[in-house]
Amino acid sequence: MTTLPYSGGRAAPRPRSATSDTLLERLKKLHPQSIDLSLGRIERVLDALGNPQEKLPPVVHVAGTNGKGSTLAFLRAIAESMGKGVHLYTSPHLVDFHERIVLAGPDGAAPIAEDVLVDCLARAEAANGGELITLFEVTTAAAFLAFAEAPADLLLLETGLGGRLDATNMVKKPLLTIITPISIDHVSFLGETLTEIAGEKAGILKAGVPCVVGRQDQEALDVIEARAQELGAPLHVAGRDFDMYEQQGRLVFQTASRLVDLPLPRLAGHHQIDNAGTAIAAASIAFGDALGPRALEDGVSEAHWSARLERLSVGGLYAYTEDGTEIWLDGGHNAAGGQAVAHTLAELDERVPRPVHVIWGMMETKDARRFIAPFKGLVERVYTVPIPGEPNAFDAESLAELSRAEGFDTVAVNSVPEALLRSASRGQKARVLICGSLYLAGHVLKLHA
Incomplete structure (x- = not known):
C-alpha cells in the first residue's frame, strides 16, 4: 500500500x-x-x-x-x-x-x-x-x-x-x-x-x-x-x-x-x-x-440502511414499553421525509391497525411544521423530546407548541425512555415511531444497544 x-x-x-x-x-x-x-x-x-x-x-x-x-x-x-x-x-x-x-x-x-x-x-x-x-x-x-x-x-x-x-x-x-x-x-x-x-x-x-x-x-x-x-x-x-x-x-x-x-x-x-x-x-x-x-x-x-424506517429488534428500549409494542426509527428530517414516513405508517395501519404514537425531536434549522403536517389523522399522540448533546435542537416544549398548533395531542417530555413509559401507561400495544432527526436516531441506537 x-x-x-x-x-x-x-x-x-x-x-x-x-x-x-x-x-x-x-x-x-x-x-x-x-x-x-x-x-x-x-x-x-x-x-x-x-x-x-x-x-x-x-x-x-x-x-x-x-x-x-x-x-x-x-x-x-x-x-x-x-x-x-x-x-x-x-x-x-x-x-x-x-x-x-x-x-x-x-x-x-x-x-x-x-x-x-x-x-x-x-x-x-x-x-x-x-x-x-x-x-x-x-x-x-x-x-x-x-x-x-x-x-x-x-x-x-x-x-x-x-x-x-x-x-x-x-x-x-x-x-x-x-x-x-x-x-x-x-x-x-x-x-x-x-x-x-x-x-x-x-x-x-x-x-x-x-x-x-x-x-x-x-x-x-x-x-x-x-x-x-x-x-x-x-x-x-x-x-x-x-x-x-x-x-x-x-x-x-x-x-x-x-x-x-x-x-x-x-x-x-x-x-x-x-x-x-x-x-x-x-x-x-x-x-x-x-x-x-x-x-x-x-x-x-x-440491503440494510439503519434508521430508515427501521423496526427495532426486541431488547433495549422495549424495557420501557408494553408487551407487543412496535418501535420504529426513522431519521428523516424534512417535508419529503415526513410525507414518505407518514405514507408508510398509513399502509401499515391499513394492514394491521394499531394506535400510533410519535416520539419527535428535531433540529431548529429544519421546518418542523412541514415535517409533522403529513401525520395528521394517523397519530393518536405526539411526545416531543430534546436531542441530547445538540445545542441547535428544539427544546421539547417549543416543539410541543408547534405540534399543538398543527392540531396534534402533544406532551413534552425529557427523554425517549420517558416518552416510551408515558406511551405504555396508556395500556395500548402501540406502534411507536421515533423520528425527526438523524442525530436523535443515533442517540436512540445508543440507548437501544
Missing part, C-alpha cells in the same frame, strides 16, 4: 496517545465562523496530500435531498453480491464517526479501523497547516486518503451538502453520477426554491459521464436536464428511461428493452421501491452485461 505524501512526503507526527476522537475535536476548532460553500480549502489540502482524489477506484457520486443513503445501500448490496469490493462514504454517522468511511477488504467491507482513521486524519490535519477549514472538508480529505490506499472495485460517494461546491465534488471524472429526489432543505446554503437547490445538486454532473436521475418534480428535472445538455452528460431519468413499481407483492423494474421481476425491498416504505429502482438503473450502467438477476435479487432483498 502506497502512502500518499503531504507537503514533504512524510506522515504527520502525532502523540502516541492520539485517538480519532481527540483529532476530530481538535479539527472542529478550525471551523470557520460562517461557512461559505467553496472548494478552495479542500483543493489546498488535497494538493498538499498529493491529490488522492485522482487515485480512487471508479466512483459513483450521489447527490439529492432524500434517498441518497438508501440508494447507495441497494447499489452496494448489488455490487457485493457480484463479488465486488466496495468503499462507501456517507454522512452524517449515527453512533460512531467510523461509520462514515467504509473500506472494502478481504473479509468484506467494514467501517474504517481506528489506526487507519487516526493516520489519515493526522496527515490531513498536517496538510491543512492550521488554516480554517470545515470538519466535513478535512475529514473528506482524510477519507480520500483511505480510499486511495485500499484496493476496491468501486467507491460509492455521497455528497455532504448540495453538490456543486461540496467537498466530494473534487472527483472530476466519476464512473457515473446519481441524483435522487430533490426537495426543499438546507435553504440557508442551497437556496429557497426548488430551482436553486436543483442547480446546486446538478453541480455533480460531468461532461460525458452518465447520470441516473430518480423521480423528480418537473421544476427540478428541468434544471438537471438543462445542465446535462450544456455538458453533454447522458441522462437516464426515472419515469422516462426506466420505471419501477410494486405489482402483486413484487418489485418490477422496466426499461424499453428489459423487464425484471424482483422481491420487494427489505427496507420498509413505498419510497424504497423508487430508491431500489434507481440503484438498479445505476448498476445496469456500471456493470453492463455482467449484472445478472441473482445479484439484483440479493441486492434488493438484503
Whole structure:
C-alpha cells in the first residue's frame, strides 16, 4: 500500500496517545465562523496530500435531498453480491464517526479501523497547516486518503451538502453520477426554491459521464436536464428511461428493452421501491452485461440502511414499553421525509391497525411544521423530546407548541425512555415511531444497544 505524501512526503507526527476522537475535536476548532460553500480549502489540502482524489477506484457520486443513503445501500448490496469490493462514504454517522468511511477488504467491507482513521486524519490535519477549514472538508480529505490506499472495485460517494461546491465534488471524472429526489432543505446554503437547490445538486454532473436521475418534480428535472445538455452528460431519468413499481407483492423494474421481476425491498416504505429502482438503473450502467438477476435479487432483498424506517429488534428500549409494542426509527428530517414516513405508517395501519404514537425531536434549522403536517389523522399522540448533546435542537416544549398548533395531542417530555413509559401507561400495544432527526436516531441506537 502506497502512502500518499503531504507537503514533504512524510506522515504527520502525532502523540502516541492520539485517538480519532481527540483529532476530530481538535479539527472542529478550525471551523470557520460562517461557512461559505467553496472548494478552495479542500483543493489546498488535497494538493498538499498529493491529490488522492485522482487515485480512487471508479466512483459513483450521489447527490439529492432524500434517498441518497438508501440508494447507495441497494447499489452496494448489488455490487457485493457480484463479488465486488466496495468503499462507501456517507454522512452524517449515527453512533460512531467510523461509520462514515467504509473500506472494502478481504473479509468484506467494514467501517474504517481506528489506526487507519487516526493516520489519515493526522496527515490531513498536517496538510491543512492550521488554516480554517470545515470538519466535513478535512475529514473528506482524510477519507480520500483511505480510499486511495485500499484496493476496491468501486467507491460509492455521497455528497455532504448540495453538490456543486461540496467537498466530494473534487472527483472530476466519476464512473457515473446519481441524483435522487430533490426537495426543499438546507435553504440557508442551497437556496429557497426548488430551482436553486436543483442547480446546486446538478453541480455533480460531468461532461460525458452518465447520470441516473430518480423521480423528480418537473421544476427540478428541468434544471438537471438543462445542465446535462450544456455538458453533454447522458441522462437516464426515472419515469422516462426506466420505471419501477410494486405489482402483486413484487418489485418490477422496466426499461424499453428489459423487464425484471424482483422481491420487494427489505427496507420498509413505498419510497424504497423508487430508491431500489434507481440503484438498479445505476448498476445496469456500471456493470453492463455482467449484472445478472441473482445479484439484483440479493441486492434488493438484503440491503440494510439503519434508521430508515427501521423496526427495532426486541431488547433495549422495549424495557420501557408494553408487551407487543412496535418501535420504529426513522431519521428523516424534512417535508419529503415526513410525507414518505407518514405514507408508510398509513399502509401499515391499513394492514394491521394499531394506535400510533410519535416520539419527535428535531433540529431548529429544519421546518418542523412541514415535517409533522403529513401525520395528521394517523397519530393518536405526539411526545416531543430534546436531542441530547445538540445545542441547535428544539427544546421539547417549543416543539410541543408547534405540534399543538398543527392540531396534534402533544406532551413534552425529557427523554425517549420517558416518552416510551408515558406511551405504555396508556395500556395500548402501540406502534411507536421515533423520528425527526438523524442525530436523535443515533442517540436512540445508543440507548437501544
